[in-house]
Amino acid sequence: MQNKILKNSITTFLLLFTILGFSQEKSANVLLDAFYSKIKSQKNPQIIDARGPDEFALNHIEGALNFNLKSENYEKAVSALNTSQPVFIYSIAAYRSGLLANDLLKKGFSEVYILEGGIAAWIGGGKPFYTNLKSKLTLPEYKKILVDNEYVLVDIGSKYCATCKTVKPILEDLRTQYGEKLKIVQIELEESPQVIADLKTVKVFPTLILYQKGKIVFKKDGLGDLKNDVDVVLALK
Template sequence: MKKILKNSIKAFVFLFTIAGFAQNQNTFTLPIDSFYAKVKEQKNPQIIDARSSDEFAINHINGSVNFNLETKNYAEYVARLDKSKPVFIYSIASGRSGQLAKELLKNGFSQVNDLQGGIAAWIGAGKPFYSNSKSKLTLAEYKKIIAENNTVLVDIGSQYCGACKKVKPVLETIRADYGTNLKIVEIDLEDNPQIIADLKTVKVFPTLILYKNNKIVFKKDGSADLKKDVDVALAH
C-alpha cells in the first residue's frame, strides 16, 4: 500500500512539473536582443503595447497596437490576434505586460513573449520607435555637460514609471548635500527619447549613471542604495 501511495505521489509530482514546464515553454520574458530577433523573424509581428493610451500616444514601438486588461473593448483587440502565431508584449516594466501575457496564455495563445525592461530596453537599444516629440537634449549637448562638469549624476526614466518617481526625493537629498559640486541631469523618456536611444546603454527605468572627470564611475539599473553609492564614490 505504501509503495502504491509513493508511486502515486511521484506520478502526481511528475505530471505537475510537466504541466508547469509546458506552460513556461509558451511564455518568455526575453532580453532585448532575443525579443528583437524574434520580432524580426515575423513578417507581420503581433506587438502589443500594454501601457496606457496616454503613454502610447507619446511614444511606442513601430507597428504595435495598444491595449491592456483594463481596456474597455479588450475582447475585441484579442479577437483580432492570431492565437497560432507569437505575440510580443511590452510596458514600462513587467507589471502590465506580464499580467496580459498570463491572460493571453489562458485564452489559448501558442506563444507569448514579454520584453524584459519594456520600452526602456527597446529605445535604449536604439531600436526603431515612434515619438511625437523631439528630444530637448542632443547627444552632443549631453557630452558637453559631462565634459564641462567634474562630477555628474544622470537620472534616466519616465514620468509614468513608479520606480522612477521614488528616485526624485533621493536626488533632492543628494542635491542638498553636494550643491554645486555635483551636477544632476534628469532625462525623461517623454521629453528626450532620442538621447536615450543614442546613448545605447539604458536597459530599464530608472537608470542612474555617475560620471567623474568625464568617466563613468558607476551605472545602476534601479535606484537601490543610490545615496550610499554616490557618497562612497565621491569620498575617494
Template sequence: MKNSKLKNSLTALVLLFTLIGFSQDKNPNVVPLEVFYTKIKSQKKPQIIDARGADEFALNHINGAVNFNLQSENYAKHIASLDKSKPVFIYSIGAGRSVALEKELLKNGFKEAYSLEGGIANWIGNGKPFYANPDSYRDKSKLSLTEYNKIIADNNTVLVDIGSKYCAPCKKVKPILETIRAQYGSNLKIVEIELEDSPQVIADLKTINVFPTLLLYKKGKIIFKKEGISDLKNDLDVALN
C-alpha cells in the same frame, strides 16, 4: 564532528531549496532584449502589444505595436483580432502590465507570449527602432545629444538620472536627488532626462536597460552606473567620495 556534518548537510539542503524556489519564480517568458528582438524579426507580421496607457503609447512606441492592456475597455476586441497560433510580443514601461497580459494570454490558449525584460526602457535605451510623435518633441528647450555631450564635457562631475514620468520607481529618485544636490552643491552637476522629453538622447546613449538608471561621469567618463533605487543614496555617496 557528527554535529558539524549534520549542520553542513542542513545548510546544503536549505541552499538547494532556495535555488529551486528562485528558479520556479523566474518567468521563462520574460526574455532579454536580443531574444525579444530576434523573435520579432523572425516574423513576417509580428503581433506586438504595447501594454502601457494610451497617453504613453501616443508619445512613443515600438514600430508596428498596437496598444491595449487588461484594463482596456476594448480588450475583448483586441484579443479577438490576434492569432492564437502565432507568438505575441508584449512590453510596458517595465515588466508589470506586460507580464500580467502575457500570463493571461497563455492561460487562454495562446501558443506563445513573451514579455520584454526592462520594457520600453530596454528597447529605446539600446538603440532599437521606435516611433516618436514629432509634435511632442518640437520644444527647443528639450535636451539634444549635442547639448548632453557639452554638459558632460564642461563639468568635472555629472550625475545623470534617466527615467520616465510614468515609472513609479523613478518618482522615488527625485527626493534622493534633492538631498544629493543639497549635499554636494556646485561640485556636482545633476541632469534629469525623461523618456517623454528626450527619447533620442536615451536611444543614442545605448546603455539604458531599465528605468530608472543613474550614470555618474567624472572628466567625461562613466565611473558609476546604478539601475533601480535599492540603496541608491548610499551607493551614490560611495561613488562620489
C-alpha cells in the same frame, strides 16, 4: 496496494510537473536582442504595448497595438489576434506585461514573450521606435554637460515609472548637500527619447550614471543605494 497508490501518486505528480513545465515554457521574459530577433523572424509580428494610451501616444515600437487588461476594448482586441502565432509584449517594467501575458496564456495563446526592461530596453538599446516628440536634450548637448562639469549625476527614467518617482527626493537631497560640486541631469522618456536611444546604454528605468570628468564612475540599472554610492565617491574628494 500501497505500492499501487505510490505509483499512481508519482505518475500524477510527474504529469502535473510536465503540464506546469510546458505552461511556463510558453511564456518567457527575454532580453532585447532575443526579443528583437524573434520579432524580425515574423512576417506580421503581433506586438502589444501594455502601457496606457497616453504613454503609447508619445512613443512606442512601430507596428505595436496598444491595450492591456484595463482597456475597454480588451476582449475585442484579443479576439483579433492569432492564438497560434507568437505574441510580443512590453510595458515600462514587467507588471502590466506579466498580467497580460498570463491572461493570454489562459486564453490559449501558444507563445508569449515579454521584453525584459520594457520600452526602456528597446529605445535604450537603439532599436527603431515611433515618437511624436523632438528631444529637449540632444547627444552633443549631453556630452557638453559632461565636459563642462567635474561630477555629473544623470537620472534617466519616465514620469510613468513608479520606481523613478522614488529617485526624485534623493536627487533633491544630493543637490542640497553638494550644490555646484555635483551637476544633476534628469532625462525623461517623455521629453528626450532620442538622446536615450543615442546613448545605447539604458536597459531599465531608472538608470543612474555618475560621471567624473566625462568618464563613468558607476552605472546603476535601478535605484539601489544611490545616496550612499554618491557619498562614497564625492566624500573622498
